[in-house]
Amino acid sequence: MSALETSVTTSPRASAERRVEVKGLGKSFQLAKTTIEAVRDVSFDVRRGEFVALLGPSGSGKSTVLNMIASLIRPTGGEILIDGKRVVAGKATPNVGYVFQRDTLFPWRTVADNIGYGLELSGVPAHERKERIAECVAQAGLRGFEHAYPSALSGGMRQRAALMRTLIVEPQILLMDEPFGALDTHTKIDMHEVLLRIWEREQQTVLFVTHDLGEALTLADRIILFSARPGRIKDMFEVDFDRPRDAVKVRETPHYAELFQHIWHSLGEEFVKGRST
Amino acid sequence: MKRYGTLGTVGWQVLICAVVLSVWQWGYDLRTKLPWLVPDLLDPYFISKPSMIFDNFLIQSCMTSKLGVFNGWFNGEFAKCLARNENNLWAATAITLKNTFFGFVTGVVSGFVAGLILGRSDRLSAIFQPFITAVNSIPRIALAPIIVLAFGIGDMSKIVTSWIVVVFLVFFNTFEGARSIDEGFTNAARLLGASEWQITRTVVIPSTMAWVFASLTPAISFALIGVIVGEFIGAERGIGRLIIESEARGEASGMMVAVVVLMLVGVVLSAIIWRLQAYLLRWQRQRSAE
Numbered sequence: 001m002s003a004l005e006t007s008v009t010t011s012p013r014a015s016a017e018r019r020v021e022v023k024g025l026g027k028s029f030q031l032a033k034t035t036i037e038a039v040r041d042v043s044f045d046v047r048r049g050e051f052v053a054l055l056g057p058s059g060s061g062k063s064t065v066l067n068m069i070a071s072l073i074r075p076t077g078g079e080i081l082i083d084g085k086r087v088v089a090g091k092a093t094p095n096v097g098y099v100f101q102r103d104t105l106f107p108w109r110t111v112a113d114n115i116g117y118g119l120e121l122s123g124v125p126a127h128e129r130k131e132r133i134a135e136c137v138a139q140a141g142l143r144g145f146e147h148a149y150p151s152a153l154s155g156g157m158r159q160r161a162a163l164m165r166t167l168i169v170e171p172q173i174l175l176m177d178e179p180f181g182a183l184d185t186h187t188k189i190d191m192h193e194v195l196l197r198i199w200e201r202e203q204q205t206v207l208f209v210t211h212d213l214g215e216a217l218t219l220a221d222r223i224i225l226f227s228a229r230p231g232r233i234k235d236m237f238e239v240d241f242d243r244p245r246d247a248v249k250v251r252e253t254p255h256y257a258e259l260f261q262h263i264w265h266s267l268g269e270e271f272v273k274g275r276s277t
Numbered sequence: 278m279k280r281y282g283t284l285g286t287v288g289w290q291v292l293i294c295a296v297v298l299s300v301w302q303w304g305y306d307l308r309t310k311l312p313w314l315v316p317d318l319l320d321p322y323f324i325s326k327p328s329m330i331f332d333n334f335l336i337q338s339c340m341t342s343k344l345g346v347f348n349g350w351f352n353g354e355f356a357k358c359l360a361r362n363e364n365n366l367w368a369a370t371a372i373t374l375k376n377t378f379f380g381f382v383t384g385v386v387s388g389f390v391a392g393l394i395l396g397r398s399d400r401l402s403a404i405f406q407p408f409i410t411a412v413n414s415i416p417r418i419a420l421a422p423i424i425v426l427a428f429g430i431g432d433m434s435k436i437v438t439s440w441i442v443v444v445f446l447v448f449f450n451t452f453e454g455a456r457s458i459d460e461g462f463t464n465a466a467r468l469l470g471a472s473e474w475q476i477t478r479t480v481v482i483p484s485t486m487a488w489v490f491a492s493l494t495p496a497i498s499f500a501l502i503g504v505i506v507g508e509f510i511g512a513e514r515g516i517g518r519l520i521i522e523s524e525a526r527g528e529a530s531g532m533m534v535a536v537v538v539l540m541l542v543g544v545v546l547s548a549i550i551w552r553l554q555a556y557l558l559r560w561q562r563q564r565s566a567e
Contacts, residue, residue, distance in 0.1 A: 046330040072464055100466040108483040108560045117479070118469040135439040169469065 003242060019083060019173060019205045020046040020069065026028050027064050037039060037230035038064045042079070044224055044233060051206045053216035053223045055267065061231020062209045063101070068099050069207065070175050082173065097171030097204075101178040103148040103158045111161050111181070112137065112146040118169035128179030136164040140194070148245035156187035160194065167198065174204045192218050192247035200244050213267055218247050225266060228274035237263055301381065325529035326485045337519075345379040364434035364514045364522075370538055373504055376432050377546075380439020381500035387440070388447030389489060394456025397481065413449075417442045421506045423425040430511040439503030445494045447489065454482060454488025487561065490554045498545045534564065 018083055018206055027039040039061035043061050046052050054062040067073040068082050074089035085120055105114045113120075116133045124132075140160040159179060166174070180188045194217065199206060210216050216223045220239050227234040239259065241250055292463035301324070307313040321329065335341040339358035340349055359365050395402040421438045428434035458481060466480045485496025508517025517533045 070467075070468060090406055092468050094470070096468070098465075099467065100461060102461055104459075104465040106462060106480070106483070108467075108486070109556075110560075117466075119478075121466075121469060121471050121475055151560065165465075165469070 021081040040230040053220035056226030057271045060226035097166040099176040099179040140222035205228040329530040330533045383445025384440045388444040392451025394446045396452040425510045435504045435507035438507040442499040442503040452493035454485035544564040
């Protein structure tokens with residue numbers, strides 16, 4: 001890995017074209033007789049190939065925003081455009097992949113059958129499917145576990161398999177909801193490496209929800225900081241470490257510490273606020 | 278988990294069998310000496326005894342003649358004996374099994390399909406809810422006489438009785454299973470581009486399977502009960518018919534033979550279900566490597 005220098009410009013690979021446009025997005029829930037405003041007037045754009053982290057304390061609506069982009073939740077205000085087309089709740093948008101926080105591998109399918117699920121849905125013939133599954137299994141370091149059921153795997157292996165199940169259909173936009181939240185620190189950093197290498201190669205547009213500042217800094221080109229409930233955008237930070245990044249070494253640079261300090265303070269305020277609401 | 282089937286366990290099981298069979302066989306003989314210890318119920322007139330049951334089994338299955346002489350295999354006696362009695366033990370077992378099978382299969386399939394449809398549709402389940410609750414409150418076996426009246430004393434009435442006791446059991450389990458599907462699975466499938474039908478096929482059905490199987494072991498017993506009750510009420514053949522005939526003759530051993538055969542049939546059918554379940558739900562058995 002090269003020395004990690006500070007550069008002022010954004011990552012050159014992220015072209016100016018807007019892939020995801022979020023405009024005045026809002027979401028209120030009805031809970032018993034009170035209305036809870038989870039998200040208020042959130043607007044941002046994501047460029048093609050950009051890696052954006054949505055950072056905030058729990059209850060800051062960042063996952064809600066992601067789920068609205070994924071068409072899983074219907075917004076109560078505003079709109080979302082993906083490649084200029086409006087997202088309709090309940091209808092999956094083509095080319096958008098989603099990685100869940102929770103492990104949603106199908107327990108009744110083997111690892112290989114889980115990974116190949118998306119191809120099966122679109123009717124890819126078995127022999128071609130087999131080849132692509134083998135590639136993904138190798139990439140995820142799951143060789144030898146193809147025919148195991150998810151219940152026999154460790155948390156890290158399961159999440160790698162889940163990642164491959166999403167990636168095998170080659171989505172150009174990747175939505176990730178705290179995908180590594182349940183993993184221990186070392187496994188998590190391994191997963192960062194896996195994700196960074198894949199992203200460098202495939203150049204997807206990524207929206208990554210996390211409450212872990214270190215994770216956001218390691219991975220993202222840009223961090224969108226959410227405030228405590230109701231979730232609004234509090235601030236945005238460009239993360240300008242060089243690419244390709246090394247998930248371990250990037251954390252050891254002075255610039256990392258500097259940015260960490262800078263954002264930490266702002267994020268901390270929201271954690272305190274989040275606790276009191 | 279504790280290991281079962283170890284020598285100690287088997288030893289105890291053999292001992293229990295030996296004690297029960299001995300009391301059954303010789304218990305009543307003690308009555309002359311110890312009348313206060315031996316209840317009337319042990320009278321072989323009511324419950325027969327193992328040796329008599331075995332002899333009767335050999336006669337009913339045409340292995341021996343009525344006098345207890347072994348029917349040779351190749352002299353045609355066996356076949357003649359079978360031909361003499363249309364409802365011999367073999368034919369009765371076959372007919373009861375056949376009707377149980379059809380009642381079970383139609384009950385499971387229709388209960389499963391109905392449970393799946395209603396479990397996935399809030400609207401339909403809201404419409405049918407009161408009817409289902411009402412019909413479910415009827416002890417289904419009480420319908421058996423009506424069914425025999427309507428469908429006659431042939432096989433159809435047994436299949437229908439069997440079906441009606443099985444279908445609700447499977448329906449309710451499938452319904453609950455279809456309701457309790459983890460939304461994470463359906464969302465994951467949908468976001469990977471699955472259509473509603475693909476979600477049903479690849480997510481709803483497999484994740485409902487565990488619930489369905491939980492109902493199949495009782496369902497197979499129920500199916501058998503339905504057929505036997507149907508045969509009690511009106512039939513020309515079947516194990517239920519054998520029991521009724523023996524009862525009319527006051528022949529406890531004849532009834533017991535039928536009961537033992539039913540027990541064996543039940544055990545074999547349950548074992549088949551277990552095997553099937555172990556195979557189809559094999560993903561449930563592997564435990565974490567951690």
